[in-house]
Amino acid sequence: MSSNNSSSKVVTVDEQALKQADKQAVYEDGFPVVDETLEFEAAVEQAVQAKVDANHPDGIVDTSGDRIHGATLEQEERIRAREDELERISAQAEIGTQEGRAKRTRTIAADQNKARRLEFQKRAASVDPMADPERADPRTELTQEQLVAVNKQSMRLAKQLDGWSRAAISRRLSEAVVGGQDLTSAVVNVFEELQTAPGHVIPIGKLEEVSRKEVSIEGRVETLWDPSHSSIAQVGLIADDSGQTRVTIWKS
Structure with missing residues (x-):
């Protein structure tokens, strides 16, 4: 009994050509071909x-x-x-x-x-000369009796002058006395000077004695009138214990 086992593989012409080309590349002339690409x-x-x-x-x-x-x-x-x-x-x-x-x-x-x-x-x-900043305190030039009197008057004026300390009033009185004024005249003049000094509330009755364009006053409104012009907001009389004056408030 006999049997024939056979197998076949179909190879295309292209595959045969590729295999042949690879074989030739490796073993051309009997020597292997070396890849000389540098890395x-x-x-x-x-x-x-x-x-x-x-x-x-x-x-x-x-x-x-x-x-x-x-x-x-x-x-x-x-x-x-x-x-x-x-x-x-x-x-x-x-x-x-x-x-x-x-x-x-x-x-x-x-x-x-x-x-x-x-x-x-x-x-x-x-x-x-009293305004010289290099001049010594004028109180050092007073006698002991004058200094006591000046300090006493300074305490009295400090109660009547808002915004002024006793030391500032005492120095100003001392300047007046050293300048040749008697104490009574110095008290009157210094009081009027400090009462209308810039930056302080001026008594309404003293407004005519002040030559500045701007002053600060305090008082109570006595009367209000109807404005005579559309630009006026309010117009009336304001008064304090020293007098009264007319005040006009313009619209902003």
Whole structure:
């Protein structure tokens, strides 16, 4: 008994041609063909330097929100945190500099105002020697009896003059006495002078004695009239214990 087992594989002409070409490429003339394509690799020094450059924050280019080339996530987070901290420190330093500059400016302005005030007082001293800023306190030139009398009158005037301290009144009285006035005349003149001084409320009865264009007064409204013009808000009489005057309030 016999049996015939046979198998066949169909190979196309193209596949046969490819196999033949590969065989010829490898064993042409009986020698294997060597692939001479060069592969470039970094030297040890270059690899080390590249790693140092990649890990150094100053050697990494910030891509403005994108990933930093050559850095791991941990390195990138550390670099971002360092940059944020530097920005915060820079902002605080800038604010501190501005605050310091404002303080220095205020100090310079105060010094300049003081210098101008001294210069003005020196010029005023050519007319009134008592205005000389370098002159000693006039109270040191009074006798003990005069000083006691001046202090007594100063206490009395301080109760009648709002906004004036006893020390300021005492100094002004001393200047008048040292200047040659008797104490009674000095008290009257100083009282009238300080009563109408700028920056203080003027008695209405003293308004005619004041030559300034602007004054401050206090009083009670006695009468209101109908305005005679559309631009007038109110018109009437205001009075205090020293007198009364007409007041016109214009619309803004």
